[in-house]
Amino acid sequence: MCIAEKDIVEDLKSVLLKNICKKGMQKYLETYAGGKLVAIANELGDGGQYINHLGYKFSSDAANWVWNKDTVHSKIDELIIEYEIIEYSNKVLAKHVSYIETVRAWCDRIGQIKLAYSVIKNNIDEGREFYEMLRDLKKANSLLDSQKAKFLSLLKANVGNFRIFMSSQAEMFMKACSHYLDELTLNDVRAMLEDDQYSFKGSYISEPDKYIEKVQNAINTYKGTLENVKLRKLWKELTGTETPFNWSVTYSMPIMAMVPDLDSEIARKAFSTINTGKNDSNAIASAKDYISKMTYVDKLTSKEARDKAFVDAFLKDYDVLFESVDSVKDYLKAHITEHPYYWLENKTVTSKIRDLARAKYMETGYSKAKKAIDDMPAEKVKDYLKQLIEDNVLVGVEIMKSNM
Incomplete structure (x- = not known):
């Protein structure tokens, strides 16, 4: 062929120039593997450097790195993997293009x-x-x-x-x-x-x-x-629980229900310090001083004292309807999403207890109240009604209506 075409050598010299081979490879990469390398490189914004990175993968004596097709493909595949590593790494690292x-x-x-x-x-x-x-x-x-x-x-x-x-x-x-x-x-x-x-x-x-x-x-x-660790340790020694929050979990009631009204503000701050574990030296010192002097500490471990506090805080006059506070606690845990630590003065808790008391009254309370009235002497019933209408306007109004 070379003998027949005497100018072929010179023609090849003019064709196989580095920049022409580079352009040819760029065109080839646009179709190889669906143009995957070019697409990823463009998405990364590498400014066309992918073609240079491919060239670096061939040894200096691999004349224009195009003679062995299998070698070229293996190098392209290797570069595609590297570019995919860049692409997926950019999802968890700062953006890079190389x-x-x-x-x-x-x-x-x-x-x-x-x-x-x-x-x-x-x-x-x-x-x-x-x-x-x-x-x-x-x-x-x-x-x-x-x-x-x-x-x-x-x-x-x-x-x-x-x-x-x-x-x-x-x-x-x-x-x-x-x-x-x-x-x-x-x-x-x-x-x-x-x-x-x-x-x-x-x-x-x-x-x-x-x-x-x-x-x-x-x-x-x-x-x-960390003084906070010492504070928690003191709390555990006094109450047998990890934190005030944990105390509320253990006994299914807010610990603030045990606190005297005069202590309410300082107790709330102290309990918050223990619960959160924040490293505030002043808050820790204040909390440590407070819990070491709690006048009601023995009541925290007494079921009798806890039950009385629960009645005073939640049941009040409804107490007569329930045989124990435990059934009320179980009911609240089943129907309230709020943590026991936050039950005090919670409107939903108050509403649920009222509903439970009403249901309990209709089940057994009404008949007991009616029997109590039936068993009372007439004069005692009159005295009771007179006492009742002193404070209960609605009852007094109803009695007035009945005589009109």
């Missing part, structure tokens, strides 16, 4: 994790293989070509899961390190993890013994400075 930047961003994000994979792995319910791969990525600061497809597959499956993981590290810490926490609450754990003095960031690739040592040191330091 693969190298994306891998670096992953390493940075993993460095922000405050948990050690070696310690939490048995508590990972979903996507464990993905989190194991994140550990390996952080250790190597890169992905091998042979790992990229697997990483992409796991990333696609765990985008939402990873968001949840990052926002719920305290909950995961509570599960994995519960043995060491003692009285610390979820709020305590959050405060500890967010405090840079404990150096939990960058823990993801830590060995278990090193991480547990860090956990124990942090907890000891935190407890030593």
